[in-house]
Amino acid sequence: MINNQYFMTIILSKTISLLRTALSFLIVFLHAAITGLSTQELEASYDGPYKAYEYVSGVLTMIARVGVPLFFIISGYLFFISYKNTWEDYKHKITSRFFHLVQPIVIWTSLYLILYCVAQQLPYMKDLFSGQNLLIADYDWKDFIGAYTGIFNNSYMFVGQFWFLRNLFVICLFAPMLWYIYKYTKIYGLFAFGIIWLFHDPLEINIFVVDTLFFFTLGAWIALAEYDVECFIRLSARKFYPLYILLLIVTTLSHGSAYNHYFYQLTVLSGTICMSHICYQVVNKGYGSVLVWLAPGSYFCFLLHQQVQMFVKRGLYKLVNPDNSLTMLLMYFLIPCLIIFICYCLFAYLRKYHSSVLAVLTGTQDRIKS
Numbered sequence: 001m002i003n004n005q006y007f008m009t010i011i012l013s014k015t016i017s018l019l020r021t022a023l024s025f026l027i028v029f030l031h032a033a034i035t036g037l038s039t040q041e042l043e044a045s046y047d048g049p050y051k052a053y054e055y056v057s058g059v060l061t062m063i064a065r066v067g068v069p070l071f072f073i074i075s076g077y078l079f080f081i082s083y084k085n086t087w088e089d090y091k092h093k094i095t096s097r098f099f100h101l102v103q104p105i106v107i108w109t110s111l112y113l114i115l116y117c118v119a120q121q122l123p124y125m126k127d128l129f130s131g132q133n134l135l136i137a138d139y140d141w142k143d144f145i146g147a148y149t150g151i152f153n154n155s156y157m158f159v160g161q162f163w164f165l166r167n168l169f170v171i172c173l174f175a176p177m178l179w180y181i182y183k184y185t186k187i188y189g190l191f192a193f194g195i196i197w198l199f200h201d202p203l204e205i206n207i208f209v210v211d212t213l214f215f216f217t218l219g220a221w222i223a224l225a226e227y228d229v230e231c232f233i234r235l236s237a238r239k240f241y242p243l244y245i246l247l248l249i250v251t252t253l254s255h256g257s258a259y260n261h262y263f264y265q266l267t268v269l270s271g272t273i274c275m276s277h278i279c280y281q282v283v284n285k286g287y288g289s290v291l292v293w294l295a296p297g298s299y300f301c302f303l304l305h306q307q308v309q310m311f312v313k314r315g316l317y318k319l320v321n322p323d324n325s326l327t328m329l330l331m332y333f334l335i336p337c338l339i340i341f342i343c344y345c346l347f348a349y350l351r352k353y354h355s356s357v358l359a360v361l362t363g364t365q366d367r368i369k370s
Helices: 010-034 039-043 051-064 067-080 087-119 126-130 141-149 160-173 175-185 187-198 207-224 229-235 237-253 260-284 289-293 295-320 325-353 355-362
Strands: none
Touching: 010 051, 010 067, 010 160, 010 229, 010 260, 010 289, 010 295, 010 325, 051 237, 051 260, 051 325, 067 160, 067 175, 067 207, 067 260, 087 141, 087 160, 087 175, 087 295, 087 355, 160 175, 160 207, 160 295, 175 187, 175 207, 187 207, 187 260, 229 237, 229 260, 237 260, 289 295, 295 325, 295 355, 325 355
16 A cells, blocks of 8 residues: 655755746746747747757757646646545546636636637737638637637647646546556656657657646656655756767757757756755755745636736737847747736735635635735
């Protein structure tokens, strides 16, 4: 029988809190580079226009790609660190995840659909809120179901980043199955998931599905095995820096090659280790208090940022109309910083004056304390 008696130390708990903040920031930067693409960004290439922007943003995007995998690892770890595989424990955890994951999907998607529907009827706002997408007024029942779930839309939801919440909730439903897989396969089961993850492209498995399965399972296995993850981060994680830097370079230079995909996968995996070590060291040396303090707002930032960012980005690109790599890079840095600032200002306002509203928006059953 598996008995989870391992508890987190204060420094590991603070490291996870700091990671939540840092990863939410990285995801904002990631989406700044891959969503709401302007004409200039679409024209950018490694051997053509805006070459410098393409190289710099490409490397920074690869660094930011560790955000979602690490969130899955942390989620799997926290779910299973005290998991008993009893009906009562399972019911309690699933109920908690339902409010925290599914409730925000329903509420925020509904709010965005209403906002976009109204804005798309205004001539001077239509381009900013539609682009080349189908107007909300023209949606049929399949489009609305797809907006909330990704069904009928090749797994893409109306609020793009919510695929993470959907997949996280679904895999939590399979917690008993994962518990038994660990019990009877131990490390070999994780290796099998890892191989499927690495070769998902030739196997034609959806990247959203395989990322969820492998990284959530990785966090779960760490918890179920009662592995001293803090000791690993403190003593061994630093050894992965040379590998990570090398993989970043190789992945960038091998763009377009048949093996680029595998280099990219390994870059992300080694990056999760290096990012964990960086955050641990920051906390250990006493420098991470601000980022730990910002952790409660990280989920709200994740929920809000992408749609606002696309609107702001489209507006600024029309206003500035950048024509060189330097200007594009400045906007690449400034837009996410502005979005993060806006998200945290709104979070602080809601937490102070409307904590019950904030609790509903974030799926927190109790009011968020100031």
